[in-house]
Amino acid sequence: MTRRVSTVSNHLTPPQPHSIPPIINSSNCSASMNDSYHRIHGEVASHIPVWKVASDEYEREFTDIIYEKAEGEAIAKITINRPERRNAFRPHTIKELIRAFNDARDDSTIGVIILTGKGTKAFCSGGDQALRSGDGYADFENFGRLNVLDLQVQIRRLPKPVIAMVAGYAVGGGHVLHMVCDLTIAADNAIFGQTGPKVGSFDAGYGSSIMSRLVGPKKAREMWFLARFYTAQEAEKMGLINTVVPLEKLEEETVKWCREIVRNSPTAIRVLKASINAVDDGHAGHQEVGGNATLIFYGTEEGNEGKTAYMDRRPPNFSNRSTLPNLLKPFSVDVFRKAPFSLVLLHLSSRSIPLKKFFFSGILASDKMGLTFTKLFSRLFAKKEMRILMVGLDAAGKTTILYKLKLGEIVTTIPTIGFNVETVEYKNISFTVWDVGGQDKIRPLWRHYFQNTQGLIFVVDSNDRDRVVEARDELHRMLNEDELRDAVLLVFANKQDLPNAMNAAEITDKLGLHSLRQRHWYIQSTCATSGEGLYEGLDWLSNNIANKA
Numbered sequence: 001m002t003r004r005v006s007t008v009s010n011h012l013t014p015p016q017p018h019s020i021p022p023i024i025n026s027s028n029c030s031a032s033m034n035d036s037y038h039r040i041h042g043e044v045a046s047h048i049p050v051w052k053v054a055s056d057e058y059e060r061e062f063t064d065i066i067y068e069k070a071e072g073e074a075i076a077k078i079t080i081n082r083p084e085r086r087n088a089f090r091p092h093t094i095k096e097l098i099r100a101f102n103d104a105r106d107d108s109t110i111g112v113i114i115l116t117g118k119g120t121k122a123f124c125s126g127g128d129q130a131l132r133s134g135d136g137y138a139d140f141e142n143f144g145r146l147n148v149l150d151l152q153v154q155i156r157r158l159p160k161p162v163i164a165m166v167a168g169y170a171v172g173g174g175h176v177l178h179m180v181c182d183l184t185i186a187a188d189n190a191i192f193g194q195t196g197p198k199v200g201s202f203d204a205g206y207g208s209s210i211m212s213r214l215v216g217p218k219k220a221r222e223m224w225f226l227a228r229f230y231t232a233q234e235a236e237k238m239g240l241i242n243t244v245v246p247l248e249k250l251e252e253e254t255v256k257w258c259r260e261i262v263r264n265s266p267t268a269i270r271v272l273k274a275s276i277n278a279v280d281d282g283h284a285g286h287q288e289v290g291g292n293a294t295l296i297f298y299g300t301e302e303g304n305e306g307k308t309a310y311m312d313r314r315p316p317n318f319s320n321r322s323t324l325p326n327l328l329k330p331f332s333v334d335v336f337r338k339a340p341f342s343l344v345l346l347h348l349s350s351r352s353i354p355l356k357k358f359f360f361s362g363i364l365a366s367d368k369m370g371l372t373f374t375k376l377f378s379r380l381f382a383k384k385e386m387r388i389l390m391v392g393l394d395a396a397g398k399t400t401i402l403y404k405l406k407l408g409e410i411v412t413t414i415p416t417i418g419f420n421v422e423t424v425e426y427k428n429i430s431f432t433v434w435d436v437g438g439q440d441k442i443r444p445l446w447r448h449y450f451q452n453t454q455g456l457i458f459v460v461d462s463n464d465r466d467r468v469v470e471a472r473d474e475l476h477r478m479l480n481e482d483e484l485r486d487a488v489l490l491v492f493a494n495k496q497d498l499p500n501a502m503n504a505a506e507i508t509d510k511l512g513l514h515s516l517r518q519r520h521w522y523i524q525s526t527c528a529t530s531g532e533g534l535y536e537g538l539d540w541l542s543n544n545i546a547n548k549a
Helices: 002-009 031-041 091-106 148-157 173-180 206-215 217-226 232-237 247-262 266-298 301-312 333-337 340-350 355-366 371-380 398-407 443-449 465-479 504-511 534-548
Strands: 051-053 065-070 075-080 112-117 122-124 162-166 169-171 183-187 191-193 229-231 243-245 384-392 419-426 429-436 455-461 488-494 521-525
Touching: 065 091, 075 091, 075 247, 091 148, 091 398, 112 122, 112 173, 112 247, 122 162, 122 173, 148 173, 148 266, 162 173, 162 247, 169 173, 173 191, 173 206, 183 232, 183 247, 191 232, 206 217, 206 266, 229 232, 232 243, 243 247, 384 398, 384 443, 384 465, 384 534, 398 419, 398 429, 398 534, 419 534, 429 443, 429 534, 443 465, 455 465, 455 534, 465 504, 488 504, 488 534, 504 521, 521 534
Parallel strands: 075 112, 112 162, 122 169, 162 183, 169 191, 183 243, 384 429, 384 455, 455 488, 488 521
Antiparallel strands: 051 065, 065 075, 191 229, 419 429
16 A cells, blocks of 8 residues: 555655754744733643543444544544555545534534544545545445545534644545645644545545635645645645644644634634635535524524514514614615514625625624514525425335435344434435334324324335235325325335335335325335435425425
8 A cells, every 4th residue: 555655646755854844833922912811711721631432323333433522521533543544535434424523513512623533644645546436436335426525515514613633644635624624733744735636536626626715726736736745834834724733742732722712602603614614615605604693593582572473473573673774775664574684684695795794794793683584594595494204114114214315324223113303404405304113003103293294205115015005004094194184295115126026106006096186196116225216206205395385
């Protein structure tokens, strides 16, 4: 591995210690400027915390990464654990990273996340070239795609800061990973650069655009076209990283930065991160900023008045709220009966006024938002939410389908006693999917999940010919319930990979679907283990629920 990569790169040998310029401790240089601040707020501790190994919400262990949380502190650390491959990632590595970042995002006790690599020789050397195929990277799951793109977007959209702690090589895809993080702290042995053109690869997304933002277009072209490597000191000088510290002080300094961050306002940091990223992330970035604004308004008196009035079945009273007349000149008098802050933001959006300029002009500190803003703003920018109930006989593959959609991987399942519920994000829709156990003694409990269901997914084991009549009876019994009268029906004809599976037409007849003349229904052939047909079904479901709405 070492010989092969060295031949390709010609830059993989770090410079000898005598060639590295002396390190200037930036914290000493800035101490005088921060003295008054530290007198008021105090210095943060710099000792390394006690790290405790963590798992995801399903208590699954990791193989390619180490996921830890600092005992008694709001810091999580995610370590790529493939030092024998210079911490190069494979698809399985990326999926574990995504799971860990999801857990850290949802853990209210975590305020900042460290991303690093195992050992001192490499932060990450990008995708494992031994697993590269014509359509991406494929490992034991036997399909290829660029999974790392999902991780890059996830890090950018996380509402918490992510700090790259870099020792050794951050090259190729690993170099892009550190750039999509919010901050980068590097050891004095760190090496940065792109290898793409040398190995027949490139990153025309974040790897190009963010680099150009950080170092300027000319330097970005140099880094990509020449595929040279750069020392940590050179990287700091060009603005690619935040600071350089001695290798033995790397974790200590990174943790110190984390502690300084977590004592500041988490909401302010959340909105600032989204606003800074919105410049490069287009409408997706705009949506993130807007979503954070919505969260802020939920805690205001004006927002609470809108919700309370709705629950009390009375008109809301926004008459005592500020109307910001200078910004609302284009509106008629009728506007002021509604939530004024809501309309200000919508007006700014329609005039393409940057929301971050609006947020940080001090308006949020003195004015509030209301219910109308929630409805209109979410309609423009937020994901649509749909409640889906997934049922079927036991062993039909419901839980496998749920976690294939949620995690993109096959999980080991046991018969569901009760239910699983997950939020599945697909396109601009957030599906809340309830997977309810299918054993005969549990089926009478299905009706407790009918309320507010917009879409019903009925999963059929296409290979189970002996119980297809039983499945038909359960389906029609459900559809006769008044609470499901408006729900659209999607049938997943699952396990189509088995040789004796019934096809969709045969299952349609055996389930008596043609008799459902007053119901929107569709049958989709699927294979839960490969994912075939699942997203086609979600497309139909989302289109038909949206049309009914």
